[in-house]
Amino acid sequence: MGQQPYIHNDDYSGRDQQNQSSYYTNNDSSYHNYQNNDSGGDQTGFGSDGDSSRGRRGKRNGRNNNLAIGIIVTALVVAILFSVVTGFVYFFSFKDNIPSFLKRPDITESEASKPSVAIESQPGEKNTEPSSGDTLPSESINQNDNLNGQFTIADLARPLPQEGKTLLTIPEIVDKVKPAVVAIYTTVTTRGWMGYTQVPVAGSGFIISEDGYVVTNAHVVGDAKSVHIYMDDGREYDADVVGSDPYGDIAVVKMDASDLPTVVLGESSKLVVGELTIAIGNPTGRLRGTVTSGIVSALGRELSESPIPLIQTDAALNSGNSGGALVNAYGEVIGINQLKIIYSNASSEEQVQGISFAIPIDEAEIIIETIIRTGKYEWPMMGIQVSQLSETVAKQEGLHYPGILVRAVDEGGAGDRAGLQPGDVIVTADGEAIKTTRDLSNIKNRYRPGDKLHLVYYRGLRQRSTELTLQSSIN
Known part of the structure; x- marks a missing residue:
């Protein structure tokens, strides 16, 4: 071993x-241990313990070894002491003659706590070295005059400047808007396996006129004729449903009141991705006046659930927030909170967080005004379902490209009467090229129900044309 x-x-x-x-x-x-031997002799695994000559030689060897070790240790101690003394002498003699490029300015505690920046000389400029008594240059923090010296989230999520408008802190936004945001309660009729039942529904809304007009989502009021409203200050009102647009998901109700607080409507067209958004509403139906914040995540989102391109935000929305106000950093309503994506797709159980949508107020205003005036809003409808067509799919299926694909045709609807079939590819509408579903939607929305729309489409690789009479979204 x-x-x-x-x-x-x-x-x-x-x-x-x-x-x-x-x-x-x-x-x-x-x-073999050669130390701490009480007998004075070597302990080994062989030989006699009483061998005196070996004992004497062992003692002499031990003394010689101890002497050598003592000399080495003494030399090391002397060398260390010499190095320390020399270092102190060199430091104190060198301190007052340090080259300028090695000097550092003295920093007092009060100065060291300030934010500082390095100052570099520009080409051609003389670089003046600080003296030993200089302090580090400090950088002052300029406050935004509009923010009254207070930090706000608007510093990080600033909207486009708008003349005559002042950025507000979140508490200021809440103080301005929250009194005009209401909680709405009603019952809607739903059809289940046991037939029709009355289901209680909670939602949100916001007051747009002092005499009691309130905007909300159509799915909040459903087919109800009246709703019950709670205001932020505790007042309660029964309100009549003026009208609704189920397709655009916008409704208006009316309270019999006066001198009510109102919101200010902004301009959703001036939104930029990344700017601040505040959502105020009635999540779960039990948490009236809840405020959440986020940013504009995207603009112009197209979803099959809405004919209107939507605002995407990561402000937290939950059941009961529907119909509430989405507000910008100026304290203006720029959207109607509508829906939240919960699952990434119909077959997925993985929940999605931070993806909610609102109807842009610019798109909603004409609908709101029409509902107040006529009690309804009609969309021009084509009676078809369409989807985007990729070049890869077109080649695989032997379809014309570019264009949009007709996926389904409502029986007896406008598209059916015009002769369209699933698998047709629409390429122009009223002479304008159609490359996306939004292109077709924008063109048909210029018209009213009853107007005619000229379409060019392909069935297989054969070009055809037809005239489609737009139908109303109200059956």
């Missing part, structure tokens, strides 16, 4: 101590 590394500990009177690295094994018979 080979000899192992060994650590000796005098506190254990010559006994073996195991190295933590486990290289040494206790009680190894090849180890």
